Amino acid sequence: MSGRDLDSTHSQFLLSPPRQRHRSSCPILLLPLTALLAAVAVILLCNPLSNDDTVPVLSPAPSSRGAPAGVSEKSTSGMLGSAPAFPWTNNMLAFQRTAFHFQPEKNWMNDPDGPLFYKGWYHLFYQYNPASSVWGNIAWGHAVSRDLINWEHLSVAMMPDRWYDFNGVWSGSATILPDGRLVMLYTGSTHESVQVQNIAFPADPADPLLLHWVKSDEHNPVISPPEGIQFEDFRDPTTAWHSGEDSGTWLLAIGSKNDSGEHAGMALVYRTRDFVSYEPVAGVLHSVAGTGMWECVDLYPVHTEASFGLDTSAASAPAVRHVLKVSLDDDKHDYYGIGRYYAENNSWVPDDPDLDIGVGFRLDYGKYYAAKSFYDQNKRRRVVWGWSGESDSEQADMLKGWASVQTIPRTVLFDVETGSNLLLWPVEELDTLRFSGKNFTNLPLPAHTVKLLEFAETTQVF
Numbered sequence: 001m002s003g004r005d006l007d008s009t010h011s012q013f014l015l016s017p018p019r020q021r022h023r024s025s026c027p028i029l030l031l032p033l034t035a036l037l038a039a040v041a042v043i044l045l046c047n048p049l050s051n052d053d054t055v056p057v058l059s060p061a062p063s064s065r066g067a068p069a070g071v072s073e074k075s076t077s078g079m080l081g082s083a084p085a086f087p088w089t090n091n092m093l094a095f096q097r098t099a100f101h102f103q104p105e106k107n108w109m110n111d112p113d114g115p116l117f118y119k120g121w122y123h124l125f126y127q128y129n130p131a132s133s134v135w136g137n138i139a140w141g142h143a144v145s146r147d148l149i150n151w152e153h154l155s156v157a158m159m160p161d162r163w164y165d166f167n168g169v170w171s172g173s174a175t176i177l178p179d180g181r182l183v184m185l186y187t188g189s190t191h192e193s194v195q196v197q198n199i200a201f202p203a204d205p206a207d208p209l210l211l212h213w214v215k216s217d218e219h220n221p222v223i224s225p226p227e228g229i230q231f232e233d234f235r236d237p238t239t240a241w242h243s244g245e246d247s248g249t250w251l252l253a254i255g256s257k258n259d260s261g262e263h264a265g266m267a268l269v270y271r272t273r274d275f276v277s278y279e280p281v282a283g284v285l286h287s288v289a290g291t292g293m294w295e296c297v298d299l300y301p302v303h304t305e306a307s308f309g310l311d312t313s314a315a316s317a318p319a320v321r322h323v324l325k326v327s328l329d330d331d332k333h334d335y336y337g338i339g340r341y342y343a344e345n346n347s348w349v350p351d352d353p354d355l356d357i358g359v360g361f362r363l364d365y366g367k368y369y370a371a372k373s374f375y376d377q378n379k380r381r382r383v384v385w386g387w388s389g390e391s392d393s394e395q396a397d398m399l400k401g402w403a404s405v406q407t408i409p410r411t412v413l414f415d416v417e418t419g420s421n422l423l424l425w426p427v428e429e430l431d432t433l434r435f436s437g438k439n440f441t442n443l444p445l446p447a448h449t450v451k452l453l454e455f456a457e458t459t460q461v462f
């Protein structure tokens with residue numbers, strides 16, 4: 001996804017009315033402060049997107065660059081306003097850092113990118129601003145783990161240093177080829193802000209940490225926006241999967257939208273044999289009117305009878321359904337549908353049209369966006385990551401020096417009992433964080449009795 005997404009100007013999504021922007025009707029509150037500060041704070045109680053540099057804020061709050069600079073103010077601070085009501089310092093806010101959720105050591109993070117298991121290590125890349133705790137200068141941060149719980153921070157994997165990703169190394173996905181080679185496909189925002197797809201490879205495939213990445217200057221960009229697609233509506237390539245007829249041919253999807261008709265979000269599919277040259281597949285994988293730009297499309301098979309995950313390339317079969325997950329730029333939520341995928345006519349069809357993208361299930365009903373799954377060949381499971389941003393202001397983020405966490409990775413299974421939805425559960429490794437358990441398994445509990453259970457005193461771990 002892009003920073004521009006955070007400040008969507010397209011808010012026609014039917015289910016979620018757009019946030020209203022009443023710049024002229026913002027009430028202004030004048031708050032006399034304590035004698036100590038002897039100052040007057042002007043707090044704009046209005047949409048953060050109308051944040052105005054001329055508005056005085058409590059020093060030492062840095063001013064947000066805001067939407068005019070192509071950077072979002074936090075999209076969720078809503079009526080609470082964007083100016084900090086208190087001069088937070090990093091020390092004061094350090095307690096908000098998580099104990100267990102993934103976050104970089106400092107600065108801004110958004111989407112998870114290219115997760116994979118490689119030579120004994122789980123890799124997580126993520127949208128990262130190396131210079132600041134607000135969105136911008138997007139590079140790929142990188143961390144590795146043995147268990148998806150304890151992470152080591154590595155150096156930035158890819159910087160925006162080529163004309164074809166000058167405005168950002170945006171989201172993308174990893175594909176592991178049958179011979180073990182690894183291809184990373186990602187969206188670059190070019191020096192002219194055109195969204196193109198690029199490829200990168202590990203500099204040393206023998207390095208389990210995959211520390212260094214080489215962008216293919218010879219071939220990039222490998223896919224440019226096709227005719228009829230706006231330059232800024234073409235991003236977030238998926239992991240590639242085998243086409244049904246020919247395992248030497250790979251397919252991948254890219255999110256887009258069509259505003260000449262019904263503000264339809266859609267996923268476009270490309271075919272490749274060598275990951276260097278690509279041809280568009282006729283038609284669209286799927287499209288839903290009124291849903292607007294589709295970001296971070298994810299298409300993967302789930303087994304409808306067994307409780308293990310399936311490789312992204314697993315063939316369609318009677319006991320296999322395909323999940324289509326889409327992040328809707330308009331309302332910043334992740335939706336999915338369960339259906340059948342037909343490679344032969346490039347189409348995904350939901351089992352239940354009433355549970356289609358944008359009208360059916362969400363992957364998570366909290367603050368959660370830009371999810372990306374991967375098939376973990378190590379434990380034969382599908383694992384999904386999602387980005388969770390705080391709902392405080394961008395200015396608070398600048399004061400505390402960091403923004404966003406990733407959710408605990410979750411295994412994804414088809415719900416065999418209902419037959420209609422997914423089950424997400426934190427990865428089993430999370431249990432390694434538990435200790436001093438008490439076992440009440442054989443406790444007699446006669447009817448109409450109250451029994452006090454003895455636990456140790458609880459502790460909050462920061």
Ligand SMILES: *[C@@H]1O[C@H](CO)[C@@H](O)[C@H](O)[C@H]1NC(C)=O
Nearest residue numbers: 227228229258259260261262
């Ligand atoms: C966009 O929608 C219009 C109107 O429905 C249609 O004519 C056009 O072919 C669509 N474009 C794409 C790229 O799908």
Ligand SMILES: *[C@@H]1O[C@H](CO)[C@@H](O)[C@H](O)[C@H]1NC(C)=O
Nearest residue numbers: 283342344345346347348349
């Ligand atoms: C593709 O084929 C399937 C199965 O025959 C059908 O249900 C679906 O409507 C087709 N999609 C398109 C776009 O023709």
Ligand SMILES: *[C@@H]1O[C@H](CO)[C@@H](O)[C@H](O)[C@H]1NC(C)=O
Nearest residue numbers: 436437438439440441442443
């Ligand atoms: C709790 O006790 C029961 C019965 O002794 C045993 O089967 C079970 O594995 C124990 N569970 C844990 C978490 O220790």
